[in-house]
Amino acid sequence: MSTVKVDRRVDHSHHFESMQQEHESGKQGTWLFMATEVMMFGALFTAYFLYRGKYFESWVEGGALLDWKLGALNTVVLLFSSFTMALAVRETQLGHNRKALKYVIFTTVCAFAFLVVKYFEYTGKIHHGLFPSEGMWSYDAQTPQLRLFMVVYFIMTGLHGIHILIGIALMFWLMKRLKNEEFSKDYYTAVEGVGLYWHIVDLIWIYLFPLMYLM
Amino acid sequence: MSHNHIMPFKTNLTVFLSLVSLTALTVYTAKFVDLGSFNIILAMMIASVKASLVLGWFMHLKGDSNMNKVIIFSSFCFVALLAGICYSDLFFRY
Numbered sequence: 359m360s361t362v363k364v365d366r367r368v369d370h371s372h373h374f375e376s377m378q379q380e381h382e383s384g385k386q387g388t389w390l391f392m393a394t395e396v397m398m399f400g401a402l403f404t405a406y407f408l409y410r411g412k413y414f415e416s417w418v419e420g421g422a423l424l425d426w427k428l429g430a431l432n433t434v435v436l437l438f439s440s441f442t443m444a445l446a447v448r449e450t451q452l453g454h455n456r457k458a459l460k461y462v463i464f465t466t467v468c469a470f471a472f473l474v475v476k477y478f479e480y481t482g483k484i485h486h487g488l489f490p491s492e493g494m495w496s497y498d499a500q501t502p503q504l505r506l507f508m509v510v511y512f513i514m515t516g517l518h519g520i521h522i523l524i525g526i527a528l529m530f531w532l533m534k535r536l537k538n539e540e541f542s543k544d545y546y547t548a549v550e551g552v553g554l555y556w557h558i559v560d561l562i563w564i565y566l567f568p569l570m571y572l573m
Numbered sequence: 574m575s576h577n578h579i580m581p582f583k584t585n586l587t588v589f590l591s592l593v594s595l596t597a598l599t600v601y602t603a604k605f606v607d608l609g610s611f612n613i614i615l616a617m618m619i620a621s622v623k624a625s626l627v628l629g630w631f632m633h634l635k636g637d638s639n640m641n642k643v644i645i646f647s648s649f650c651f652v653a654l655l656a657g658i659c660y661s662d663l664f665f666r667y
Contacts, residue, residue: 382638389641393648400652404659411663426604433596441589444580444631451579557631564623567596568616572603 367542377544384547385554392558399562402514406569409510413503420507421573423488425479429571432475433563439468440560447553450536450546458549459536465556466529469522476519483508511570518566521559528552578636588630595623 364371374380410417446461483489487496490508499505532552535541541549599619603612629635634642 386638386641386644389644393644396645396648397651400648400655403652404656407656408659408663411660426600430596430600434593437589437592437596440592440627440631441585444585444588445582448580448582448585554632557627560631561624561627564627565617565620568599568603568620569613572600572616573613 366540367545381545381547385550388551388554392554395558395562399514399517402510402517403565403569406510406514409503409506410573413501413506416499416501416503416507417573419499419501419504420511421571423483424511424571425482426571428475428479429567432472433567435468435472435475436560436563439465439472440557442468443553443556446532447546447550450541450549451543453541453543455536455539455541458541459533462529462532462536462549466526466533469526469529472522473519476515514566515570518559518562521562525552525556525559528555578633580630580633584630588626592623592626595619595626 370377370380374383442461442464446458446465449455449458449461484494487494488508489495490505490512495505497504529552532549535548599616602608602619603616606612608615628645634645
């Protein structure tokens with residue numbers, strides 16, 4: 359018994375009626391995933407606001423300890439990466455695998471740049487004894503709940519950073535597939551899906567940046 | 574495919590430049606204009622405008638199906654519900 363290899367660029371999978379239906383279904387699944395992302399980070403934002411209301415002085419002290427210039431730099435880097443990702447999706451929709459590949463590479467470079475800045479921020483905080491764990495905390499806090507602020511900071515930016523890492527892995531997968539010209543005008547669900555994911559990561563940072571660094 | 578929403582290069586660029594400008598506005602108002610407790614509300618308002626730009630244009634939600642709009646909108650509603658009920662506890666306990 360042999361199975362016929364489906365060329366995804368021109369054929370839909372057998373359990374769908376058309377390429378359009380397959381595409382819409384895949385995209386809807388990605389949006390459902392995006393909704394769970396919003397709710398997961400939403401719970402952490404709730405924690406941020408709750409403790410900010412309760413321990414306002416510590417939130418002011420903590421916010422002032424973070425370097426808003428590095429935060430602003432990373433914001434622009436992420437916004438630019440979102441821009442190049444949107445262009446990668448656009449080129450794939452037009453059927454230009456090679457051009458899309460270039461934009462995905464730009465996006466990945468930005469993702470690494472973001473992590474490099476984050477690395478310097480994290481090591482700086484750890485060096486000053488601001489990492490909230492046993493044996494690593496040695497900072498002379500002016501307010502009682504500064505350590506709680508740092509917990510919220512590391513958990514929220516850490517989870518966001520993990521999302522960046524996963525995004526990089528996904529973009530390497532896209533690069534391989536774009537290099538093999540696996541996408542077409544009618545089949546680009548994977549590129550669009552990774553694009554949606556990357557934009558959500560950017561969207562979360564849009565809220566994280568002012569709340570952590572500027573308030 | 575009939576539902577191909579291809580965003581022109583120029584539109585993408587305009588959205589990107591708007592996002593950068595709004596970031597500059599966020600930094601300026603938060604760091605150099607003292608509005609007291611209104612500062613955080615303003616920052617969240619600007620962030621929400623930026624989020625709408627990302628959702629509507631970069632994520633193509635503007636021309637997308639109503640189902641996808643409802644899915645993502647509902648997630649924001651659930652977060653508002655969670656945050657709203659939790660935050661009210663700060664004011665109404667005791």
